[in-house]
Amino acid sequence: MKMYGIERKKSVKYFNNNGFTMLEMLFAFSIFLMIVSFLPVSFNFLFQDWKMEARTQRLEWHVFINQLKKEIRLADTANISPVSIVLTIDGKSVIYEKYGSNLRRRVDMKGHEIVLQKLDAITFSTFNGGVEINVSDNFDQKHSAFLYYLMNMEDVDVP
Template sequence: MRMFFKKEWKFVNNMNERGFTLLEMLFGFSIFLILMSFIPLSLKFVASHSMFEARVQSLEWKVFVNQLKKEVRMSERMLNRSNQLVLIKDGDTVSYERYQENIRRRVNMQGHEIVLQQVDTVQYEATPSGVKVVYKDLYNQEHQAHLFMVMKDKAYDP
């Protein structure tokens, strides 16, 4: 039987003489293991990303409360209208209200300043000494703060 299309490759003989040594195999396997060792770290980073976002949200809440405390202390009058906190100071009306997934601040019903993001629910409860803010974010963390007004010649409307 005759074989057609039999072609002998000359470079195969040279390659077989060199071969693939055990040292090369160990080197390649060690590189593979080093690369595979980074997979659990990257998965941990992806999983902890949401935890990082929750921590950032907690810090944003603290900044928001500090700004609101200052504004409540400086206000002359405070109104609580259907999940909207209205502060009157120096003839200006400053309102804090939920807008989509944010809390926004408006002065004289103009502007749109986002003061807190990723809000699920927010409630303002008027108290005789100020206001209680109860807030729940999209990560199911609930925060609350009591903000006190300086009651010297200040009016209070629940």
């Protein structure tokens, strides 16, 4: 039943019941801006992953040097060539040699343990009382280390 002559009052409560208010729009826009503000940071992280790999390569180098230092000090004999190191430890032959872009360790010419990865070049050279190792990797980093033998120290008389 319709009533004529009575005018219904208009208020905000009834006027915008199904609409999208300005407050809702500002709230949605602020969430959108927060999401978009993280995009440059995430792109920077995604496209510069090589920096993380370069740091990992440095850590790998330090672990390798500590392992090799221990084996050189325990070695009975050591034969150094520009491309490999052959150590004799308790009658076993331990060889470090470049294999592709990796440096591998083998015991008695068996096994295949990768100790360094992503190498461009590695050289071994001998000097009085030790070995010098020079490495350049795929990240344009150069590493070098001097490792000293303890096998000849038994012959030295200590006063």
